[in-house]
Every structure is written in structure tokens, then in C-alpha cells.
Amino acid sequence: MASKEAASTSKRIKGRVTLNKGLKYLFLLATLVGLVFLALLIYRVLSQGIGYLNFDFLTNFPAPFPEEAGFLAGIMGSVFLMLLVAPIAIILGVSTALYLEEYAAKNRFTRFIQVNVQNLAGVPSIVFGLLGLTFFVYLFGLGYTLIAGALTMSLLILPVIVVASQEAIRSVPNELREASTGMGASKWQTIWTIVLPAAVPGILTGSILALSRAIGETAPLIVVGAATTIYAIPDSLLANYTAMPIQIFSWIVRPQPEWQFVAGAGIIVLLVILLAMNAIAVWIRNKFQHRY
Template sequence: MARKRKNSLFHGIFFASTIVGVVFLVLLIGQVVMKAIGWLDWQFITSMPSRRPDASGILVGIVGTFYLMLITAPLTFIIGVATALYMEEYAKDTKLSRIIQTNISNLAGVPSIVYGILGLTIFVRILEFGNSILAGALTMTLLVLPIIIVASQEAIKAVPMAQRHASFALGANRWQTIVRVVLPSAFPGIMTGAILSLSRAIGETAPLIVVGAVAYIAFLPESLLDQFTVMPIQIYTWSSLPQEEFQNVAAAGIVLLLVMLLSMNAIAIYLRNKYQKRH
């Protein structure tokens, strides 16, 4: 009886805290949306940053974020999935592989600022990429790589061994089994890891500030070695300015960033579910 009461109390507290959290989240989003009304328009999306709130736009941040994801997404997906496949399908259960696995899991919890310092040391100074899009993208790749590796490993582990054995029994070798059996079955879970990793990359600020992403740029980057800024840094800059109108501009940027994140996640989830139904 005492255990049942404790469980009931725990579930009650959890339910109440969830309701309170949802309410506060809705109020916060509602407040941001109200501030953004009248400021989020086509002129805001297509304009450069300005010292005047009514003329300020987020185009440079959108282009910088796009270039950043254009490099980060394929690098993260290819390296992450390849690493997960090697660890699960090829690597033997040795002391070294267990140490590597433990380090990969631990890296997923390292503060993002540490990756920024690492990117500053390696990509900005040693490799001399400077405060460029390339340095920022490689830093973000290091940041989100453990997430997709761990998610991909769990998705690969979830594929039943019977499917592998059936493929081997039909004469397929290990690589054919991986390409035609393991990867199609694990693809929905791998997509989930990719969604989570890229969503985190789009919303990160601290590592890019350390690498050298600047707050104000009056030109669009033309190459991967140009200076850049991203939407979160631009929003943070606006929110820290004393003029009250810039708070509305920052709110418009927040709403636009939320729409981009939700749209990207919705498309990815749709593709994942569609692919899962086929298999």
C-alpha cells in the first residue's frame, strides 16, 4: 500500500509539473509571437542588419545558417553513420573498442563551449581557416557528431539478428547485408538522430562565438572562408540592445527560427515515417 501511495504521489507531481511547464511554455511563446506581430514580414527576411530597428533584417543570419548546415549536415551524417556501422558491425569487443565507445557516449554530454575552444585551437589557429564559415561548420560537426553516432548505434542494434542471418543464408556477404538489410531497417532511427543533431546545431551560439562568428555583418558571405553570423547570434545581439524596438525585432527572429526548426523536423519526421512504412 505504501509503495502504491508513493507511486501515485510521484505520478501526480510529475503530471502537475508537466502541466505547469507546458503552460509557461505556451505563455512564453505567446508573448514572443505578440511582440513579433507587425515586425515579421518579407522586408525583415530580405533585409540586412541595421542600426535602425524598422530597417533591420535577418538575411545575413539566414544565409550564414544555411551555409553552416550545408557543410555540417553531410559531414555529420556520413561520418556519424559510418562510425556507428563500424562500431556495431565490424569492431570486435576489445578493451580498446569499449574505451572508444565510452568516450563517444561521454562526448555527447560535454558543454558546447568546450567544442568552441577546440574549434578555435584546431580550425582557426592551427589549420588557419580564420573566423570563417568552414571553421564554424567543422566545429559544429564535432559538437553534434556524438549525438548521431549514439542514435545510429541504437538503431543498428535494434535490427534483429535473424534478419542478418537470413541474409547470410541467402549468400550475401557482410557489406551486402549492411547495405540491403541493416541500413534500411535502421534508417528511421538514424534519421531521428540526424534530426536531433542538426536541430541542436542550428540553435547553438556559444561555440560559434568562440570560433569568431561576428554579431554584425553588412554583407553576404561569398565563399566558405568569409566571415559569417548565424540566426541565434543575430537574435541575441538584438535582444541585448537598449532600444525597445529591437526587442520586437529579436522576437520576430525567434519566431522565424522556430518556424524553420519545426518545418525541418516535420519534413524529416514525415520522410522517416514514410520510409519506415515501406520496410
């Protein structure tokens, strides 16, 4: 009897070991598929665009000929967009997270707000573009301007920043709040001097990752009227503008094959900026994650 139970146990163990090995190689295969296609994408972009990537490309405006085309308008347009999007989205996002975590009562209404904020983070970007077109371009009369594009992109990343900020604030130990309150600090003093400094690394990490998403979005900017070709840098909030994804899109749709190489050079610049932003977010997380 004992030998039969031992044989049955040994058989089950072997089956589990075999299943474990099979799942291990299945997950490895899934990882390799993603890495292979990523490597092919990077190779394709580098092989096409590296020949057109030079100083003139970074300092010239768009031109009718591929060898004269530049990326300056797209780069500066994206920079100005992010300079507007960052304070708008971060201030609103962190304020919303503070209210939900520190002030709002834990009831059905609060849970309803939190569920909808989380759902908004997964809404397709084109929907935010249509929202910006309806309100900022038409209803508020801002037109196809830089500020209308910035407000639209702020709405796009606002739910992501709210969720990331909530997680960062929630991770601050309650003992720190209690100690501050015990020393006679008010609720706002506790939030300003204890909670926010402890949550800043998580908030910054989430905000930078959200901004890196915004800088690569194309659909909302097309809807709210970003120019495909512009020969000047925006000089006011009501100026016309373009952005790096829009400029790349305008080159890709042209029929001449040389424009595909120019677009490849633009993609390289955009990828470098995105990787730099993500690297900064990772550095912030690793540097401050063990602070408390």
C-alpha cells in the same frame, strides 16, 4: 486471525492507491509547470516580435534602425552552415557507428570508445567552440570563416549522430544479416543492401534532431568568430558569416527597447524552422518505424 490479515491487506492496498494518486498528481503538476512556462515563452515572443515579422524582415540585411533591420544574412548563413555540417557530421557519424557495430571486436577498447562517445554527447557546447578555435581557426589556419564554423558545429553534433546511428543499426534483426550471408553476400554487401536501408529511418531521425540542435547553438559560433553583423551572403568556404542565433543575440544586447521586438521576430523565424525540422523527424519515425 483471517480477519486481521484481511484488514492489514486492505490497509496496504488503500495506502498504495493513495500513494499512486499522489504521485499521479505530482507528475501532472510537473508536466503543467513545463507547459505553462513554454506557453508563457511563446506568448512573450509572439507578442513582441509578430509586429516586425514581414517580407522585408526576411529579405533585408541588418540596418542601424529597428524598422529597417532584416534577417536575411542570418538565415542564409545558417542555411550554408547546415549544408556543410549535415554531410560532414552524418558521413563521419554513420561511418563510426558502422565500424563500432559491424566491424569492431567487442572488447575493452571498443567499450572504451563507446563510453567516451556517449560522454562527448553531454559535453557543453562552449567546449567544442574552444576546440574549434584551437584547431580549425589557429592550428589549421582557417581563420574566422564559414568552413571553420561548420567543422566546429560538426564536432558538436557528431557524438549525437553516432549514438543515434548505433541504436538504429543495433535494432536491425540479426536474422536479416544471417539470411543475406546465407545467400552468399559479403559483409559489405549485407551492410549496404540490408542493414543501412533498414536503419535509415532511425539514422535520419537522429541526424535531423542533431541538426536542429546545431542550428540553434550560439556559444560555439561566438568562439569561432561568427560575425554579429554582416551585410553580405557568404560566397565561399573562407568567407565571413553569421547565423540566426548570433544575429538574434546581437539585437538582444542593444539597449534600445525596439531591438527586443526585432529579436522577437528573429526568434519566431528560428522556432518555425526548428519545429519544422522536428516535425520532419517525427514523420520519418512514424512512417518507417514498422518497416521491419
